[in-house]
Amino acid sequence: MIIFGTALLAVCHLLGIFLGDLLGQALDVKTNVGGVGIAMLLLIFARLYMQKRDMLPKLTELGVEYWGAMYIPVVVAMAAQQDMVSALRGGPVAVLSAIAAVAICACVIAAINRSERAHVEEESAPRLHDNPLLTEAE
Template sequence: MIIYGVALLAICTLAGVFVGDMLGVLLGVKSNVGGVGIAMILLILVKLWTHKRGGMTKECELGVGFWGAMYIPVVVAMAAQQNVVAALHGGPVAVLAAIGSVVTCGCTIAFISRIHKGEPLPDEPEDITSDAASIGRH
């Protein structure tokens, strides 16, 4: 059921916020450091892990997929509430975090492009129920 995907997201969000708060304490910053990003990375890892072991149903995957698609608007809304100028005046942690995230993303993309040999992805199996529903609408 889709609610399991939402529950999985909630668990990952709580874990991400906790780890982000702990990073903030370790770095001496009085705020969450990367909690939402950590939560989404955890969600991706858990989804891949359960999918590989056959533990994720189609409905659960739909719930996770829905919230994965909602990630960008949520992050944009959260970023709009932060005061970037105050963060920059507060110390070099914000600048270091930004540089670190850009470098990490660049290295990750380079790594993935090197290990991916250019084979096309396999075709997804067609869903008979969605085809029947779309035929009935025309």
Template sequence: MVLYGTAALALCMLVGMLIGEVLGVLLGVDANVGGVGFAMIMLVLVADWLRRKELLPKPTEQGMLFWGAMYIPIVIAMASTQNVAEAVDGGPMAIAAGLAALLAGAALVPVLSRIGGQSEPLPAMTEEEKQEA
């Protein structure tokens, strides 16, 4: 069953890369435009849909969670390295666009942190927990 989670991840990746390639061709760019992003969004949506329909056995879900947790940080790190290298080669406009996105994301942190309201504070640590830390 864990294998099915891996297969779902691979299928989402293939479809996402295909969408990214087609989008690159439509935009006239000789690159994959957002294929990894489309794949990850698709994986989240497919997993959520399967979970709601109760078609996602626990071992399959665990496989999807495991490979999703392993895969996403690695791909994002690789893509961000490429993006920085291309931005430096692309000149000041590419760097300005990247900085604008960074600043917009940082500005949205307080806004997003207000969504969902306040939660209960964590209970105080016991003496045993303090010694373990």
């Protein structure tokens, strides 16, 4: 079942790369614009969607969590392959799209964090005077 988590990641990655290429063409930049970030957002949304509808078995969820944790090093390795100098020479479109992608990701992450319910267990507050020798009358 863990392999299904890997398959979900692969589908999100391929779709993200495709959408990043389309975005690059739309912005007249000859590179992928935010494909890996789009893929990560798709993975987050797919996981949340499947969890809400109980379509995500525990072992598949473990596979998704594993690859979700491994995704950041993959993003760093892929970013190292991109030619930043030519992107900056391509004009302000690349810089503006990067800033927009970061801003959109920050807003989406904030929205996801607000939508999840915090499961905080209430603990009894410590009493100031727990001395059994003291009574309420004093």
